[in-house]
Amino acid sequence: MRHISTALAITLVSGVVFAEQRHAGAHVHGLNHATIVLEGNRLQIAYEFPAGQLAEHGHDEHKHDEHDDEEHELSEKLEAIDSVFAMVRLPDNAQCKEMNVTHSVTQVGGNDKEHAGHYDALIESTLECSAANNLTNLSFAPAFERFDDLEKIEVEGVIGSKALSQTVTATSASLAF
Numbered sequence: 001m002r003h004i005s006t007a008l009a010i011t012l013v014s015g016v017v018f019a020e021q022r023h024a025g026a027h028v029h030g031l032n033h034a035t036i037v038l039e040g041n042r043l044q045i046a047y048e049f050p051a052g053q054l055a056e057h058g059h060d061e062h063k064h065d066e067h068d069d070e071e072h073e074l075s076e077k078l079e080a081i082d083s084v085f086a087m088v089r090l091p092d093n094a095q096c097k098e099m100n101v102t103h104s105v106t107q108v109g110g111n112d113k114e115h116a117g118h119y120d121a122l123i124e125s126t127l128e129c130s131a132a133n134n135l136t137n138l139s140f141a142p143a144f145e146r147f148d149d150l151e152k153i154e155v156e157g158v159i160g161s162k163a164l165s166q167t168v169t170a171t172s173a174s175l176a177f
């Protein structure tokens with residue numbers, strides 16, 4: 001019974017965190033969002049960022065009549081990032097193995113012209129950590145190394161029974177919980 005209510009609480013909290021993050025829209029270049037939920041040995045990480053970060057030389061100038069091609073190209077670039085470990089580093093002794101990764105590219109504001117040519121990229125990863133009690137910290141240094149135009153990451157989540165809400169930067173890319 002206790003397990004069921006804990007699991008339910010985590011699901012609700014993570015749903016709310018994620019919904020808020022989506023709602024904030026927060027398509028701000030240089031700002032990324034991560035949601036982290038640890039429940040037992042299962043760790044879920046969602047990492048969302050403006051897809052312009054995937055372009056080799058900053059945010060592309062868009063040809064507005066080529067949306068479909070562009071979305072396809074962004075999806076290919078996003079799918080080339082085949083693991084969440086491209087963004088985040090976890091303690092080795094937590095023994096986290098990535099079980100599943102999904103990718104999606106979404107146009108900001110649907111078909112709203114104001115945001116034409118702007119897309120959000122999302123990577124969602126599910127991991128199993130056989131020594132989850134060693135998961136006491138993590139680092140987003142890999143993301144800062146990968147993306148030149150990344151300034152900060154807003155991190156939200158639930159680790160066991162603790163809520164997590166912190167902002168990390170290139171010079172302070174780690175967080176402890």
Ligand SMILES: [Zn+2]
Pocket residue numbers: 027029050051052059117118119
């Ligand atoms: Zn954009």
